[in-house]
Amino acid sequence: MKLSHTIEKIVRTEVTNNFLEYREPIIGYAAADDPLYATLDDKIGARQFHPKEMLPDAKTVIVYFIPFPLSLIHAIRQKQHIVPMWSQYYDTTNELLEKIGKNILIKMSALNIKGAMDPPTENFDSISLTGHWAHKASAVIAGIGTFGLNHLLITRLGTAGRLGSVIINAAIPPSTRPSSSYCLYYKSGKCRVCAEKCPSGALTEEFFDRFRCNAYLDGKNIRDDQQGCPVCSSGPCADKGF
Ligand code: B12
Numbered sequence: 001m002k003l004s005h006t007i008e009k010i011v012r013t014e015v016t017n018n019f020l021e022y023r024e025p026i027i028g029y030a031a032a033d034d035p036l037y038a039t040l041d042d043k044i045g046a047r048q049f050h051p052k053e054m055l056p057d058a059k060t061v062i063v064y065f066i067p068f069p070l071s072l073i074h075a076i077r078q079k080q081h082i083v084p085m086w087s088q089y090y091d092t093t094n095e096l097l098e099k100i101g102k103n104i105l106i107k108m109s110a111l112n113i114k115g116a117m118d119p120p121t122e123n124f125d126s127i128s129l130t131g132h133w134a135h136k137a138s139a140v141i142a143g144i145g146t147f148g149l150n151h152l153l154i155t156r157l158g159t160a161g162r163l164g165s166v167i168i169n170a171a172i173p174p175s176t177r178p179s180s181s182y183c184l185y186y187k188s189g190k191c192r193v194c195a196e197k198c199p200s201g202a203l204t205e206e207f208f209d210r211f212r213c214n215a216y217l218d219g220k221n222i223r224d225d226q227q228g229c230p231v232c233s234s235g236p237c238a239d240k241g242f
């Protein structure tokens with residue numbers, strides 16, 4: 001079986017077997033020596049690990065996006081900012097992403113392929129609010145999607161979902177990147193829904209203030225079922241890219 005098929009089977013099997021419902025995962029591959037990796041420090045404004053710092057003879061970065069179901073998207077589009085179902089998906093999907101990554105590493109090891117991964121989240125400095133390994137940046141390099149005005153990854157199946165990545169020392173042909181943005185605002189200037197609806201003012205047409213967003217998330221997470229904020233994931237791009 002081709003290596004990419006083996007990996008895709010692991011991702012799909014874990015997603016299908018999870019007790020929560022998801023849509024079809026999107027999987028992409030970036031070349032570890034893609035020149036875009038060398039530009040990330042400047043683009044993000046924080047020191048980022050190159051794939052070869054994660055794994056010295058890295059060849060491929062595997063990225064997988066797990067899109068949330070339409071039932072959750074329907075729930076977050078209601079006029080409320082606290083959606084327990086979003087919180088449940090936040091926690092469960094982090095566990096699922098971690099499990100998928102570990103299963104890929106186990107399978108790769110059985111095939112004598114080395115691998116490395118970073119957790120889906122909580123891998124960032126709590127003061128600067130920046131991490132050393134950005135799954136979103138790898139997803140864009142791997143052609144899974146593009147950045148939206150919401151500063152999130154938008155895929156052909158939308159922005160509402162979570163993602164993870166694994167680095168391996170075997171070559172898989174890189175995926176093709178989309179030729180234009182999946183965000184309506186970047187495409188036609190016609191949408192700003194995410195910025196207009198952001199409850200904290202962190203997200204505007206001009207900038208994203210991660211400290212303000214984080215303060216809102218911290219202040220809101222006073223109960224276990226209030227994890228995260230779904231608002232900038234709930235616009236027209238929630239379930240589809242444009
Ligand atoms: C730190 C962090 C936060 C911080 C800071 C966010 C930030 N933007 O920096 C806080 C706590 C505020 C936060 C909030 C949220 N987060 Co958060 N967070 C992370 C974490 C750990 C690192 C993010 C990071 O590295 N940011 C730095 C860069 C990548 O982001 P950026 O500066 O906004 O990117 C811009 C530029 O730097 C540049 N750029 C960056 N890379 C590249 C690459 C190329 C090729 C180009 C051209 C440009 C470019 O363009 C981008 C868009 O303008 C990741 C997990 C991980 N390790 O990847 C999750 C992650 C980004 N979070 C996620 C989510 C869902 C959220 C929330 C919705 C909360 C929630 N879960 O309910 C909000 C959304 C806020 C928002 N609108 O962005 C998801 C994103 C899913 C998606 N569809 O994109 C991630 C990937 C977690 C996961 N495993 O799925 N988060």
Ligand code: SF4
Nearest residue numbers: 148184191194235237
């Ligand atoms: S809500 Fe509209 S402007 Fe915001 S990211 Fe989605 S498509 Fe772009």
Ligand code: SF4
Nearest residue numbers: 198203213229231232
């Ligand atoms: S997560 Fe919520 S507070 Fe943060 S930018 Fe998105 S809508 Fe605004």
